[in-house]
Amino acid sequence: MGQNTNIRGIVQAAVAMTTVGTLTAVSATVSRYPVYGGQAVRYAVAAVILLGVARLRGPRPGPSARWEWPLLAALAATGLAGFNVCIVEGTRYTSPATIGTVVGSVPVVLAVAAPLMEGRRPAARIVAAAAVVTAGAALANGLGGGSLPGLLLALGALAGEVCFSLLALPLLPRLGAVRVSAYSAAAAVPMLLAAGLAVDGTSVLRVPTRGEVAGLGYLSLVVTAGAFIVWYDALGRIGADRAGLFAGLIPVSAVATTMVLGLRSPGMAELGGALLVGLGVIVGLRRSAERPLAVAAPADHHDPAHDEEGHQDQAHDDQHPEDRRFVAEKAADHGV
Template identity: 40%
Template sequence: MNTTTTRGPLLAALACLLVGGSFTANSLLGDYPYAGGQFLRYALAFLLLVPFAGPGAWARLRTLGAGGWARLALLAAVGMVGFNLAVLAAERTAEPAVPGVFVGCAPVVVAVVVPLLDGRRPQRIVFFGALFVAVGAFTVQGWGRTDAAGIAFSVCALAGEVGFAVLAVPVLRPLGPRLLSTAVCGIAAVESALAGLLIDGSGWLRRPDAVETGALLWQAAVVTVVGFVCWYMGMQRIGAERATLFSGLIPVAAACTAPLVGTGSYGAAQAVGSALVCAGVAVGSGALPWRARRGRVPGGRQRASERSLERV
């Protein structure tokens, strides 16, 4: 793969590694009001992104129409605010590994849903790579104690992770990665404020202490600004199916960074799971030179999976 074709996978990988590392920052915000923290994170990210939204940003946003704005609002509500709320609710009655396992299945769902919505058949190489990623994510995190409510909210978290990719597909082309990230962060900040007022009342926002400030700044400036733009740039280049494969790196990054703050350990299971995730990402994303290794079938006809990889 040349520089042009590797840029998309590298951007998607960087975005997911940053998100995975953010779970370590989340552990430092356990006592801070959830919705208030999300509001500060997305509001600051919005302010940082505005100067980089690009020329004619407002004109491009106006071309979306009511349907496009509704999609942006749904993307922010489901893939950002709702996703984080679902994870938080799941962890009240389930161990953190449970929603993590469900979210790890997102590549499988996206590998099927996105092609069907586009009127085409799912690509087998992407689907099989997604299965490797899901099994690897499960191996990294294991399974934990849960109940029916924990499973239900974990399914909601899976829906949020899938929605973050699927809902963005129609608006990514007209807006571009930077303007799309700017718009959804602004909308998510408003939605977080409304959720905070409904859930926590007047106590939804308070001044963070020094540790909480550092964690919120990291989440806003690095995870959200850099991570979101890299994610949508990668998705723009390699498509939602292949980009979502890299979400398997989220639990890997979380497992690698957890020992830094004493919230977990990295052992044999995490190493094996990480290897499975990396193998699934490499196969499904087309990073491995399968055409060169498998060659051509007799008669000079290429197999369907090879032809599908050439369209990337």
């Protein structure tokens, strides 16, 4: 992959997580709207937009009923609906700072789990950088404290955030970022409506006010449709382990958004946390002799007719000499 691909992936990951960070402040505009109904509306509108974009991009093979649809359902249940349920219910038992601190450990989990899913060893440098990013995110969140149920729900939210990226990885090469985003958002709608009916009954949906329409519109178009596409595209360009470093920008962006809106001014801890996040990202993205920065080309920019042609040659060309030697040694071990 070229330098332009690397830079684009880095920018996309940063933009996606910065955008997600604005969710906290903007959600205040829809705080009086039924929570689960609001999330269902958010994902439904985003799904319509994304499906329209997918249609404009031209025909592409649909998900395989054998394994891709179940994986999309699992992605929606964990990374979208399950994440939101854990966040909402978790605030009943603990502070948002505690939940943010736990979810802020996403970079460390992705730095370890993503390489293992790809059959390679986690890079110590990236894991260390992810730890620095996580510490900065925790500091920016204010650490916090809470009860055992709150901690368990925070861990559930962390699992959902991790699944949001890891479960998408096998789907992206064939379906692409737009369709993975569209199908998972659509699948999350009935799940959230079911949760809303259980909690709020028939009050799960109502006609929103003008302010709520604006807030839900921003959450649907920018935080969901826009951020999903650029995040999933970034995963294919720089890998989930490196892209995960930018999750530390979420609390930093949240603080910046509240400051821009005039809600409050950041304290020293939040500023220090932002500096730590920046340091961790810089260290994690530095090139090293372990392997190139980019790991795969995003599927949406490939011609499907050429997906198979030349695939093996391109993979061989993109491999770093150390990776080729490692593969050769493994092949020899298995008598290939």
